[in-house]
Amino acid sequence: MNKSSEQTQCYAMQLQIDTFLDGELEGDQHAAFVGHVAECSGCAHELRYAQNLYESVLDLPKVDCSDALVDNLLAISAQSATQRVEGSEGASAEATRLPLGVGFFAQLDQFFRDRLPLTIGFAAVSALVIAVAIVMAPGVMAPGGENPLQPVVAVASSSPVAETPPVTPAAFDAEQVRMALEELNTAIDYLNRVSQQTETMIGERFVVLPLQQSVNSSLRRASFSSNEDRQAGPI
Amino acid sequence: MQIEFQQAIEKHRQRVVTLARYSLRSAADADDIAQEVFVKLWHHWPKIDPDKQLSWLLRVTHNAIIDFVRRRKTRNESIDEAVDVEAQAAENSQFDVLKNNQLTASLAEAIRQLDDPFRSILVMRDIQGLSYADIEESLEMNASQVKVYLHRARRKLRADPQLRLRFEEIT
Numbered sequence: 572m573n574k575s576s577e578q579t580q581c582y583a584m585q586l587q588i589d590t591f592l593d594g595e596l597e598g599d600q601h602a603a604f605v606g607h608v609a610e611c612s613g614c615a616h617e618l619r620y621a622q623n624l625y626e627s628v629l630d631l632p633k634v635d636c637s638d639a640l641v642d643n644l645l646a647i648s649a650q651s652a653t654q655r656v657e658g659s660e661g662a663s664a665e666a667t668r669l670p671l672g673v674g675f676f677a678q679l680d681q682f683f684r685d686r687l688p689l690t691i692g693f694a695a696v697s698a699l700v701i702a703v704a705i706v707m708a709p710g711v712m713a714p715g716g717e718n719p720l721q722p723v724v725a726v727a728s729s730s731p732v733a734e735t736p737p738v739t740p741a742a743f744d745a746e747q748v749r750m751a752l753e754e755l756n757t758a759i760d761y762l763n764r765v766s767q768q769t770e771t772m773i774g775e776r777f778v779v780l781p782l783q784q785s786v787n788s789s790l791r792r793a794s795f796s797s798n799e800d801r802q803a804g805p806i
Numbered sequence: 807m808q809i810e811f812q813q814a815i816e817k818h819r820q821r822v823v824t825l826a827r828y829s830l831r832s833a834a835d836a837d838d839i840a841q842e843v844f845v846k847l848w849h850h851w852p853k854i855d856p857d858k859q860l861s862w863l864l865r866v867t868h869n870a871i872i873d874f875v876r877r878r879k880t881r882n883e884s885i886d887e888a889v890d891v892e893a894q895a896a897e898n899s900q901f902d903v904l905k906n907n908q909l910t911a912s913l914a915e916a917i918r919q920l921d922d923p924f925r926s927i928l929v930m931r932d933i934q935g936l937s938y939a940d941i942e943e944s945l946e947m948n949a950s951q952v953k954v955y956l957h958r959a960r961r962k963l964r965a966d967p968q969l970r971l972r973f974e975e976i977t
Contacts, residue, residue: 624963640840641815
């Protein structure tokens, strides 16, 4: 057998070393392997080394963690279990409370966010503010000094309808008061946002743009008049 | 559930820690991995089949080690690794006995140098004595893949020149 084929055979045999070490080489393959190793010192040396290394790896110790780590894990699991129990109790309490943001102003806010562009939203809010201002105003005075609302007020004051009794704070529970405050805050936030955006729009439309136009037209007039002077010329 | 969790820790802790310790140089890092893995077990407890707990733990450990090594490479902690070796040597770890046995220490280090999945399979099969079925399930491989990787891992180990030199000195 030439050297090349010997090397090929040795290479093929050495590929079977691990299968042999695992005890999975059988029959003719096992016989061929054992026969070759008996005759080939190089493969025998390689097998000895492989076997020593394999047994050394098998003898490597299994490693354990400290008990402190285990205690830490158990503490984490205990804490997590406690939080789960408290969370479920809180969730049942939450279920009895009304969900947040279901008041009128919250819904109005959501409506404007979802459906209407800002300008229409601004217009709607402006109309609402104006309407509220008209209703809340002390009254519009007619040219004759009469208050057109006065007869209505006079009629109302003489009405036999019983006045509604004043509402006492005890009529509302804490939850209702809290929700009313939240709605009020939501409305205020919304109006603040709209007013900020309105200021910007108004500023741009009614101040900045006209100013720009005025400056531009002045510049045009100035350049036009200087052209005329040049065209007129000394002659 | 907590009692069962404790039992699972007692039953599988050595397997998880062994895999982590033979993959990472630092005992502290290996313990962190082990803690991370068992915390995940706790959080996923209801979803895990009790019969497949071991393979689940080993798979999560294997993935955690890969992520850890990848994060380290990303942070380019080559300098820190050198410091780590000294810190590791100074630690009162369970490999202290190996300091007296340089061959075994060299072997452990050579195993750590192997890439995944060669290293994990070698540790699971030859050190931990797990069955091929457990390894297949843990690493989501088939039987022939596991054997091929195992044999290649052993050949890679044999090809380590420093390790071979150590063995040559002894024999």
